C-alpha cells in the first residue's frame with residue numbers, strides 16, 4: 300500500500316538516537332535545548348519551547364496567552380480537532396470562521412466581518428488559531444491587520460507547514476503572529492515520533508510557554524513569587540507558580556529532531572518536486588487541483604484533490620484496492636458529535652463542509668518513488684475515465 304504520508308529515516312537519524320541511548324541523558328539533557336536552538340536558527344524566531352506533541356503545544360499556547368473561562372477562541376473548521384480542543388482544555392469557548400474554498404484556509408473577509416459583529420455583541424475572541432492547511436500559508440499580513448486593532452492574539456497552527464515560506468520567511472518566524480505551533484508527528488515535515496514546539500519572539504510569552512510545559516515550575520530566582528527562606532537557599536530549590544503540565548520532549552526525540560531538521564531543505568525540495576509532477580500529470584483529469592501559485596513556497600504536507608462528491612467513496616475504495624492509500628482531510632471539526640453537543644450543526648460552515656465532501660488526499664511524502672506516483676496517477680486516470 301502506498302500511504303498518503305510517511306516518515307523518512309536514514310542511518311544518521313538512527314545513529315543520533317542510539318548515541319543518546321548509549322552516552323547521554325534520556326531526558327532533560329542537552330539535546331532538547333540544542334533542538335530548540337536549531338529550530339530558532341531555522342525559522343528565525345527568537346524563542347522555542349519543545350513539547351511532546353503539537354496538541355500539547357496548542358494547549359500551552361492558549362495557557363501562555365491566559366486564555367480561560369469566559370474567553371472565546373476562533374479557528375478554522377477545516378482542521379484536525381486539536382486546533383479547537385486547545386481552547387476547551389482551558390475552559391474557553393470555541394467558534395469557527397469558514398474557509399475560502401480556493402485556498403482552503405480561513406476566509407479573511409469572513410474573519411473581518413465576524414469580528415465586526417462580535418465587537419458589537421462584546422464577544423470578541425481573545426485569540427484565533429489559523430491553520431496553514433496542507434502547508435499553504437494563510438494571508439498572515441491581512442490577518443494581523445484585522446486582529447491587531449482588537450488585541451486579538453494570533454496563534455499559527457503550523458503543524459502542516461514547517462519548511463513553508465510566507466513573505467519569503469520560514470513559517471515559524473512569527474513575523475505576523477504571537478506564537479506558532481509545530482508538530483513532529485511522523486507524517487509531518489520532520490519527525491520526532493511524537494513531538495511539537497512553540498515558536499515566539501516575545502520574552503514574556505516564551506517564559507510562560509516554558510512554565511506551562513514544565514509543571515508550572517521555575518528555578519529562575521527572578522521569577523519567584525515568594526522570598527527564598529534561608530533553608531531554601533540552594534541549587535535544589537524551585538517554586539511552582541502556576542498549574543502546569545509535564546509536556547516535555549525527551550532527549551531521544553530531540554536527537555532525532557536535530558538530525559531530521561538538517562535535511563529539511565532536501566525534504567521540501569522532494570515534496571515540491573512531487574507536487575509539481577502531480578500538477579503536470581493530473582492536469583487533464585475531471586478533478587479540482589489545489590492552488591499552485593505557491594508551489595515553491597508550500598511545504599506540501601498534503602496534496603488534495605476534489606472530486607465529484609457522489610463518486611468519492613467508490614473512488615476511495617477502488618484506489619485502496621489498487622494499493623493507493625488515499626485519505627481524507629478533514630471532517631469539519633464542528634460536525635463531530637462532541638462539537639454538535641456544544642451546539643454546532645451541519646450547515647454552519649458550508650465551505651468547509653463542501654470541500655470535505657469531495658476531498659481526497661493523494662500520497663505525497665519524501666521517498667515516494669516516481670513509479671509509485673505514476674501508479675497513483677494512472678490508477679486515478681483509469682477510474683475517472685468515462686465508462
Ligand SMILES: *Cc1c(COP(=O)(O)O)cnc(C)c1O
Nearest residue numbers: 352353354379381458482483484
Ligand atoms: C498533526 C496536527 C496537530 C496535532 O499535532 P500532534 O503532534 O499530532 O499532536 C494539530 N493541528 C493540525 C492541523 C495537525 O495536522
